[in-house]
Amino acid sequence: MPTVHRLRPVWAGVPAAGGTPVQLGLDEIGTPLSDVTFVVVDLETTGGTPAENGITEIGAVKVRGGQVLGEFQTLVDPGGPVPPFIQVLTGITTSMLVDAPPIEQVLPSFLEFAAGAVLVAHNAPFDVGFLRAAAARCGHAWPGPRVVDTVRLARRVVTRDEAPNHKLGTLAALFHAEVTPNHRALDDARATVDVLHALLDRLGPLGVTHLEDLATATDPVPAEVRRKRTLADGLPDAPGVYLFRGPGEEVLYVGTSTTSLRKRVRSYFTSAEKRGRILEMVRIATRVDPVVCATPLEARVRELRLIAEHAPRYNRRSRFPERMPWVRLTSEPYPRLSVVRDVREEDGAAYIGPFPSQSGAQLAVEALQESFAIRQCTRRLPLLPPAGASACALADMGRCGAPCTGGQDAPSYGAVVDRVRSAMHADPAPVVAVHAERIETLAAQQRFEEAATVRDRLGAFLRGAARAQRVGPLAACSEVVAAQRAEDGGWEIVLVRHGRLAATARVDRVTDPRPTIATLRATAEHVPAPVAPTSAAHPEETDLVLDWLERPGVRIVDVVGTWALPVRTALGNVDPAAAIAAHGTRVRGEVQEAPARPHLRVVMSRTA
Incomplete structure (x- = not known):
């Protein structure tokens, strides 16, 4: 059976270059290396392949804070003879292993000795590979400990000028180890402790x-970046937003973490961060400011707001929400479609959007113009056409009723406008039908590039219409209170006013959330009503709020106003391919056509 020996402590701390034990100045983040238990292991085997060879000896040393806590050493019967060259190398002969326990008896004791520790080995893939293979043969689940390879660490900090190679014997001599490695497991493990x-x-x-640093200690991270990791000192282990600041206190970058600010910021100083512009930012940064948030939703919302406020040069998100275009159906005597930058309060106008780009909004306009005979000229037309007015080519093509010349009176043109407004605000089926037929025709003619253009045009319209139809009802509600169970059994409470996050809080599982909700309602941000269909927040903020509200498990506590959606909307047809497929189903008669006046699906309604 294996034997375990308790020895007197060797190290009082991590040795300095001169060999004198010292106490390292460690910050308070993560698990300091002085608190980590390492089990340094070495194996002797009958060969180099786990599948074909067996273990002949296991030696291990358990250390923490520079002190040896215990040792583990035993010979192992490999189940066969020891090759002559291995006998010469290690001094372990076949006769020495006759009475040794087999690996089936040894492995459980070793796993118990190493339980909860970080496993360390010189050329760790070799030793760990044999241990994993032995566990599989014995029917034991491999515990999957953290593994540190001293060879890889040595390659990081020991240059060729100091040592010709990174073998254990070479490193032990370089660092004046107290034990000289001799191809016996315990002595080699002891030497590896000194090297470690x-x-x-x-x-x-x-x-x-810290322990967390060892996972990336061998990564090719520039020294000036790794040294900046002290910027993460003292950051909280909580959700929130972090701001990297430059030498002039300017905000370089804004990011968010929905779980731990500390862990997220630390990742910027490891090889996990591969973005060149972010590495450049880290080199410039002089400070990281945290903003702790009550809930992950608040963290994501604050990130958007801070990006909009500071416009950091290293963020690539939408910095100018006011520039996002909308498609407007004007309120003129003979309305037309246009792309605008803002939404105005005017009777009869209709809007969809906002769109991420001018080109996307223009595609949506073209989709509506292709589907309805609405005028495409840009001038404002009087109710009565002037004498001598002439029509454009669209009238000759049957694509416009020519109200500019009196070819179409206001009531008949108004019927066209009503259909356009219905497609924008409720049922997009007429637009889908026109584009589906056009795509089918082009595909039959193998004009696939043109068909793709038509598809993109339809997709732009559907996304813009869906966004307006989704945001508008929430933006019209003066207040929505919702709650979701947190992982710890408590509640995340969110208060939304006109689509803007006005307040949020978190209560634990033993606290009644109702007083907290009352406090939020009394102290939340006052949010004036916006111009419909816009919300009172950045469009991306309202999208985040809606995504959260629509999650499974979110409970709507109260709504002030009416939160309702048309039964037939663009929301279920954002993907043009799916919309076209659904159109084909309706054409075959499996679904009835939408009523002329779409019914409302009410989510919740209450008057303040």
């Missing part, structure tokens, strides 16, 4: 002072 401490001493000035 020396390597950690060198890695400390590079910012590797």
Whole structure:
């Protein structure tokens, strides 16, 4: 059976370069290396392949804070003879293993010895590979511990000028290890302990002072970036927003974490961050300011607002929501479609959007113009046409009723406008039908590029209409209160006014949420009613709020106003392919046509 020996402590701390034990100056983030339990292991085997060879000896040393806590050493019967060259190399002969326990008896004891510790080995893939293979043969689940390879650490900090290679014997001599490795498991493990401490001493000035740092200590992170990891010192382990600031206090970058600000910011100083512009930002940054948030939704919303406020040069998000275009159906005597930058309060006008780009809004306009005989000229037409007015080519093509010349009176043109308004605000089926037929014709003629253009035009219209139809009802509500169960059994409470997050809070599982809701309603941000169909917030903020409200498990506590949607809307047909497929189903008679006046599906309604 394996034997475990308790030895007197060897290290009082991590040794400095001169060998004197010292206490490293560690910050308070993560798990300091002085608190980590390492099990340094070494194996002797009958060969180099786990599938074909067996283990002949296991030696391990358990250390924490520079002190040896215990050792594990045993010979192992590999189930066969030891090759002669292995006998010469290790001094372990076949006769020495006759009475040794097999791996089936040894492995459980070793796994118990190493439980909860970080496994360390020199050329760890070799040793861990044999241990994993042995566990599989014995029917034991591999516990999957963290593994540190001292070879990889050495490659990071030991140059060729200091040592010709990174073999254990070479490194032990370089660092003046107390034990000389001799191809026996326990002695080699003891030597690896000294090498590990020396390597950690060198890695400390590079910012590797915590267990979390070891995962990326061997990554090719520039030294000036890794040194900046101290910017994460003291950041809270909570959701929120972080602001990287430059030498002049300017905001360089705004980011968010829905779980832990500390862990998210620390990732910028590891190889997990591969974006060149962000690495450039980290080199410039001098400070990170945290903004702790009550809920993950608040964190995402605050991020959007801070980006809009500061316009950081290293953020690539939409910085100018006021520039997002809309498609407007004007309120003229003979209305027309146009692309505008803002929404005005005017009777008879209709809007869809906002769109992410001018080109997207223009595609939506073209989709409506292709579907309805609405005029495309840009001048304002009087109710009565002037004498001598002439029609454009669209009238000759049957694409316009020519109200400019009196060819179409106001009531008949108004009927066309009503159909356009219905497609924008309620049922997009007429637009889908026209485009589906056009795509089918082009595809039959193998004009696939033109068909793709028609598809994109339809998709732009559907997305813009769906956004307006989704946002408008929420924006019209003066207040919505909702709650969702948190992972700890408490509640995340959200208060929304006109589509803008006005307040949020979190209560634990033993606290009645109703007083907190009352407090939020009394102290939340006052939000004036916006011009319909816009919300009182950045469009992306309202999208975030709606995504949260529509999650499974979110409970609507109260609504002031009416939150309702038409039964037939563009919301279910944002994907043009799906919309076209649904249109084909209706054409075959499997679904009845929409009523002339769409019914409303009321989510909740209450008058303040």
